[in-house]
Ligand SMILES: NC(=O)c1ccc[n+]([C@@H]2O[C@H](COP(=O)([O-])OP(=O)(O)OC[C@H]3O[C@@H](n4cnc5c(N)ncnc54)[C@H](O)[C@@H]3O)[C@@H](O)[C@H]2O)c1
């Protein structure tokens with residue numbers, strides 16, 4: 001039996017103890033100390049001490065700034081996310097926000113609520129609507145920062161609505177480059193793209209090079225009264241600069257999914273409670289993808305959709321055994337592993353080794369059973385974070401597979 005600690009309420013139908021949807025051989029647990037895996041949504045795991053039993057963390061969503069990736073890599077814990085699984089939900093909300101807030105529907109709705117008891121509300125409304133004249137988005141310039149799963153969908157939808165859409169993404173993947181409409185103008189420079197934008201929408205992950213990437217310099221290049229939309233992360237904008245731009249009117253409206261005390265003090269701000277991915281479809285897509293990656297890894301040692309190790313897929317094991325090595329990406333690791341196995345007459349049938357910056361993952365299929373002494377010797381190789389006996393899943397794995405070194 002494998003145990004999964006479910007940290008957040010991941011999705012409808014997947015209960016806190018996780019039993020209904022995890023499938024045979026898996027059981028939810030509240031006891032972190034026995035967990036093979038953690039399933040998490042948006043809760044921060046930065047302060048969490050991970051037990052030796054923990055082999056992977058699956059994030060049911062796109063962003064992974066709530067998980068200490070480097071610490072996990074060094075502890076031999078593979079972290080997965082669910083790329084693209086909630087992107088349509090975010091796209092629909094962002095496009096909706098752009099359209100509705102170009103028309104100040106909120107102001108209009110508030111007027112109606114304020115006059116709900118007036119007998120002549122209908123007549124009054126006809127007069128009041130003058131105060132809520134908006135503008136159309138068609139033909140206006142929008143800059144999309146980050147054209148990955150969410151950004152490319154937002155960009156394509158806005159193209160279809162007749163806007164002049166620019167995209168900035170120096171690291172775009174081949175897949176997203178294909179998906180992006182040819183009518184999206186691809187800018188190589190962020191500031192160039194910001195010039196003359198009526199709308200700027202952010203879709204980059206929170207990481208070192210995106211921290212506060214939108215500040216006074218970029219905001220001052222937008223058209224006066226522009227709209228800034230942030231359904232990425234609050235760390236991506238310099239909030240003091242956003243507040244100042246709202247005060248001066250350089251920015252007409254800031255729409256953000258991230259509530260915090262600074263944002264709540266701003267004028268002309270619309271704040272939603274981190275609900276970009278809150279649709280039934282997105283929650284289920286994310287949960288299924290996260291659970292599938294977790295199970296592929298625990299059952300077969302296959303890595304797909306990891307954010308701290310690289311993909312490694314040899315399919316299910318068809319040999320006598322499979323061993324996974326999570327180790328530092330330094331010279332002679334592979335030779336030490338293969339020499340150790342060869343010295344004990346263990347034949348390697350297949351192997352694959354994939355680097356991930358300072359770390360690496362080596363998967364080895366073998367034709368012989370391993371004894372405890374061999375496993376101990378493999379675990380004693382310097383710079384190995386963890387040796388997993390992936391197959392046989394029961395028997396050896398019950399004891400040897402859970403230990404770390
Ligand atoms: N509000 C929500 O509920 C919600 C939901 C989904 C995603 N998000 C946030 O949105 C982010 C993007 O999600 P996604 O699914 O599109 O991820 P993604 O990985 O598919 O796309 C991110 C894109 O940003 C690009 N990028 C990275 N660094 C960049 C930089 N310095 N400058 C410009 N582009 C850069 C990447 O090349 C990639 O194409 C997530 O990391 C998450 O933080 C929020």
Ligand SMILES: O=C(O)CC[C@@H](O)C(=O)O
Nearest residue numbers: 041042061062063086277
């Ligand atoms: O779990 C959530 O609702 C947040 C999702 C979103 O921020 C993400 O990064 O995928």
